[in-house]
Amino acid sequence: MSTEPLVVFEAIDKFYDGSTKVVDNLHLQIERGEFLTLLGPSGSGKTTILMMLAGFEAPSRGTILFDGKPLNNVPTYKRDFGIVFQNYALFPHMTVAENLAFPLRMRGIGKSEITDRVRRTLDMVKLGALGDRMPTQLSGGQQQRVALARALVFEPRMVLMDEPLGALDKQLREHMQLEIKRLHEELGIAMLYVTHDQSEALTMSDRIAVFDKGRIQQIGAPEEVYANPTSTFVASFMGENNRLDARVRELRDGVALLQVAEGGPVIHALPVDAGLAAGASATLMLRPESLHIGRKEGAENACAGRVTDLVYHGDHVRLGVTIEGMGTLVARYPVDDRGPAVAPGDTLTVSWSARHMRAFAG
Template structure:
């Protein structure tokens, strides 16, 4: 699956959208994407993958070279940003330093010619929404980074927009505060029923917050799916490597039987895997296996392999073990830190195994 088809009742639609800055190189390539009202969709990908360009085209700060962008069924390609009824939250907050918090929130309401009493009521409600009701008289410089981001968020919500766009909004915050704000934004989304398009390069952020995630690379959506499906069932090697930690074994397809494929590995051994995105016998493939799907055990099976323990890292709830498996020194196994699991020692030989359905045969990188 590359992207969902454009549908009649979609809230936001990208229909065959392309973007080029120089007239030659396409930054966004033939994008078709639909999202429903009230959905939280994250555009995830490395720098230069096209995700921020898509957000800027939706906001109206960039113009599509080709194709249509629609909001509630209405084409918005030529509508200026301030008439699109879209709230924006940026990484750098973009607050006016010479205005108080209340004045910052009141500004988009003044632009919309709203009366004073209505403005005051909406500003109070928006500040209370992010637990900042007592900070209305302060200026941005008197607030911490987390407080400024809350104000930027409330300013984006104050005029009840039909859509809220967020461009790396938590990138400037420290890890603990960033994680806290992830849950706050997700709860606001759920409580208010707002539609959110969120851009990030942080995969854990995308998995935590989203209803669906569009994984971008090279100007295209590689996979569009709910977080659990992206992680458990990646469509190709890029998604498997970009989302979460992943073990990869390269090899050659020997034969296929139904949904399973037998792959010959560089050390001459074989591995049975789920045929997801691989070619016919004789073609190269990459097998993707999640570290938590591998068991340290002496039990025999189609995918039992000898392993040498190279490194152990204690991480509280689990031990991260780096092993040599089928000649791969970077093979990771996550062993739960609980009773009943084998105590491993660096340098020792052991056995590991995994189920056929947990090994996905994908396209070679």
């Protein structure tokens, strides 16, 4: 089996008005069998990238390779991709089975094989008993399964999905995330997934490419992108963060010592940028789950503060702690009978490790 990437984007630019780049000098490889998610806010270029790969849009500059061959002039219907959209795009006048049979008939596959493939694929998405139903007789989750089955039934080399779960409620969306992940592992085909939902990307992906303004800001395994963001944008977009402005006092043994405010506490943090030096301004980022209620053994940072708000979220509690010279930090901890009993107005200590606080230049 080839070890070359399945898809390669080489220096791709995309303009719509001749001047503003929707996609800016994209270099990206998609490996065989991997689940790659394009994650970013609206307008970051991620859907345009999927549309260019599918053939619905053409690059303004650059080349897209699929299995080593240029795709730029290959029409959409000749690209061996299954595609799933947010709005399902099912034929309302066809039954579920007929919807799945359609792409097989278009490919000239025989009737008996069509029947067999439709049955096997419906069983795969756990809809084997609903082949005679019309799309309007199905729930939103069932319609999305049919759309996914139709994308898989002709055994494509790759599946492209553009916000496919956006119309589903939270519980069903989380269930479908696991179903799609199961199908990916079972089939072993490459999947390109577009979403603006960070938890969705973290749950499903082998790798995540975080986009902003048409460029990849960071790409890597979910745990790497979440735990080790390389910019303030990625740190802010990938989950919640406390953000503070500070000035570097000194660098000591790979740790930055920073003054958050005049007369405020000196904070230890892990420097991310090479540009950090004594006297430089910095932005500090600290995730709420990294804040420990009380004085944690081995934590370089500990500050006294007053509880200003407390919100119960079922599985966890969000706590706002106001610290003199630092403002209000948000802490998050799981609901546990052994956890701290606190209330608004209480004074307590919060602590955190330097390795959990990132210091970015500027």
